[in-house]
Amino acid sequence: xxxxxxxxxxxxxxxxxxxxxxxxxxxxxxxxxxxxxxxxxxxxxxxxxxxxxxxxxxxxxxxxxxxxxxxxxxxxxxxxxxxxxxxxxxxxxxxxx
Numbered sequence: 001x002x003x004x005x006x007x008x009x010x011x012x013x014x015x016x017x018x019x020x021x022x023x024x025x026x027x028x029x030x031x032x033x034x035x036x037x038x039x040x041x042x043x044x045x046x047x048x049x050x051x052x053x054x055x056x057x058x059x060x061x062x063x064x065x066x067x068x069x070x071x072x073x074x075x076x077x078x079x080x081x082x083x084x085x086x087x088x089x090x091x092x093x094x095x096x097x
Contacts, residue, residue: 004044006071008035008053022073046087048079056090 005019011027017035018027032053039045045053054069054077061070062084068076069087079087 004055004057006055006058006075007069007077008032008045009077010051020075022075046090048077048083048087050080052077056094059087059091062087062091 005021005024008017008019010016010032011018015029015031016027017030017032018025032047035045035053036047044056046056047053048069054071058071059069060072062068062079063070063076064084067079067081067084069079070076
């Protein structure tokens with residue numbers, strides 16, 4: 001498990017994001033687009049839903065029945081049905097490295 005947090009989610013306040021970690025939650029200002037742009041080369045984050053960016057290194061499993069990504073410590077976030085296949089492909093490629 002890496003220490004970049006489990007996932008990042010939007011809040012109800014414009015340009016305010018929340019990073020959720022194993023034992024912490026912290027709010028900060030920024031945009032999902034900015035984070036994705038900065039992460040372009042390392043590709044550690046994936047957007048499974050319009051309001052979330054998940055840290056690929058901390059995913060334990062994908063719960064297809066409930067359309068959720070399950071992280072360590074049983075944290076969960078939603079995943080769009082249309083994005084499940086792409087995330088599974090990313091995780092398979094990562095496990096082959």
